[in-house]
Amino acid sequence: MPAAPSASYNRLPILALAIAAFAIGTTEFVVMGLLPQIAGDLHVSIPRAGLLVSGYAMGVVIGGPILAVATVRLPRKPALLLLMTIFIVGNLLCAISPSYEVLMVARFVAAFSHGSFFGTAAVVAGFIAPPAQRVRAIALMFAGLTVANVVGVPLGAMIGDSFGWRTTFWIVTALGVLALAGIQRFVPTLDSMPASHLGDEIRVLGKTQVLLALLITIFGFGGVFTLFTYIAPILRDAGLSADAVSAVLVLFGAGATIGMLVGGRVADWKLMPGLIVLLAISIVSYLLFAAGLHHAGIAIVGVFALGITCFLPNAGLQGRAMQQAGDAPLLASTLNQSAFNLGNAGGAFIGSAVLARGFDYPALCYAASTIAAIGIVLVLISQQLEKRTPSVLADAT
Structure with missing residues (x-):
């Protein structure tokens, strides 16, 4: 950029x-x-x-x-x-x-x-x-x-x-x-x-690192909706009323806002190491939520914590796609929004499949953790490739 x-x-x-x-x-x-x-x-x-x-x-x-x-x-x-x-x-x-x-x-x-x-x-x-x-x-x-x-x-x-x-x-x-x-x-x-030039924007999409960045977004954020799509029935199962569920969802949104802003600061520090740390934090939060989601008080605190931790990587995911696109970031940045939505849709589909096979709600947390772990693996692959070929911004590694 x-x-x-x-x-x-x-x-x-x-x-x-x-x-x-x-x-x-x-x-x-x-x-x-x-x-x-x-x-x-x-x-x-x-x-x-x-x-x-x-x-x-x-x-x-x-x-x-x-x-x-x-x-x-x-x-x-x-x-x-x-x-x-x-x-x-x-x-x-x-x-x-x-x-x-x-x-x-x-x-x-x-x-x-x-x-x-x-x-x-x-x-x-x-x-x-x-x-x-x-x-x-x-x-x-x-x-x-x-x-x-x-x-x-x-x-x-x-x-x-x-x-x-x-x-x-x-x-x-x-x-x-x-x-x-x-x-x-x-x-x-x-x-x-x-x-911007259309030819440059399209050619950017042929870069391995740009495609990897889009995949990192899909998996880095896909785990969120594997769990969050079913958060209302999860909270009802924990004993909360419909009105209480609505209030708790506001907490999730507040946490997400905090996570987005804090994650942006971390990504400005060191983008790729920051993404690894933030995705790892989201995995820990999924696993902790699985352990306490049947207890109303713990679930309420857990939803707020999930909002923070699950949205920590988002700004970095967007920044990575733009960074690797170099001087032609427009189309890559836009396609990264499609990648977020594909992650949402894919995560919800996986969550539905998990429940359809008879697993209980904690299994959604384990599925979300697995998806985020794949995101970390993709980040590590991208880092290894970057060591062989100099990055657009060397200080990001």
């Missing part, structure tokens, strides 16, 4: 991007708390309404690479404004959708810019910050996504329950407009930022 233009570090552009991340994170996850209202209003079953979550995920996976290629020649600030506009249009369509089919299309549209926005925003955040604070800046931007789980999702579900699910999407649309205004006002034009 090219050096930032100066050592000064204005955090207002990062905060504007974090507000956008908050809006995107809210619309991604809030539908899970609105399923009964949506199903009743649009006269579909709960399982069919649940497919709106899958529709969004497909929009992220498909839209990210397409829009990254389509906007590669645009300067980064206009690209961010365009991507945020697509997000606003998608959520506006959600708010006025007359039918389930239209809502599904609207969710897909809202998600289409997700991967490309975060990929571009990560590149911009890393460029604005001084070299020693790049991963921290990326972590601060992504913190908006985790804060959405603490505030946006439960508040959006509460608003939807009181005033109708469409009101939630109207508010998310307004948040999108606020983020658009913040980007326009505070994100600089970045004239000194090197232009």
Whole structure:
């Protein structure tokens, strides 16, 4: 990644991007708390309404690479404004959708810019910050996504329950407009930022280290959703009420925000050794959670600890993909968002398979630990290859 233009570090552009991340994170996850209202209003079953979550995920996976290629020649600030506009249009369509089919299309549209926005925003955040604070800046931007789980999702579900699910999407649309205004006002034009070239961006994807970085993201984060997808029934099984489960999930989001910011500092220290340490910490937390998940008090503390430890590696995972892409980080950064989502989907699938075979909830923790351990092995392989071939940034090893 090219050096930032100066050592000064204005955090207002990062905060504007974090507000956008908050809006995107809210619309991604809030539908899970609105399923009964949506199903009743649009006269579909709960399982069919649940497919709106899958529709969004497909929009992220498909839209990210397409829009990254389509906007590669645009300067980064206009690209961010365009991507945020697509997000606003998608959520506006959600708010006025007359039918389930239209809502599904609207969710897909809202998600289409997700991967490309975060990929571009990560590149911009890393460029604005001084070299020693790049991963921290990326972590601060992504913190908006985790804060959405603490505030946006439960508040959006509460608003939807009181005033109708469409009101939630109207508010998310307004948040999108606020983020658009913040980007326009505070994100600089970045004239000194090197232009992206489609050929360079595509060639980067042929690099072994870039492909390894994407695999590290899939396995490094895949374990989280192997367990977290089933956290509500786990907590109910430990004796918590439905209301208590909602409160504990807020704790998870708060822990995730802390983990994201702390992990960014660790990754700025030494990226690859930091990833190994952080993934190892997540493995320990999975195993400790398995030992205490049948006890309500221990489970509550464990969920908060999981939020911190499981999100510790995230900023480093994003930073590694961008680092190895060198001067053409846009497409790799965007595809890394698809890698996060593939990890989510794959982790949830593995968790479902574990339970379908008759194993109890602690087995999910062991499966999550195994997935994270594979991530560590991939990091070690990447390090060994780097010793044979000099890295893009030698000080990262």
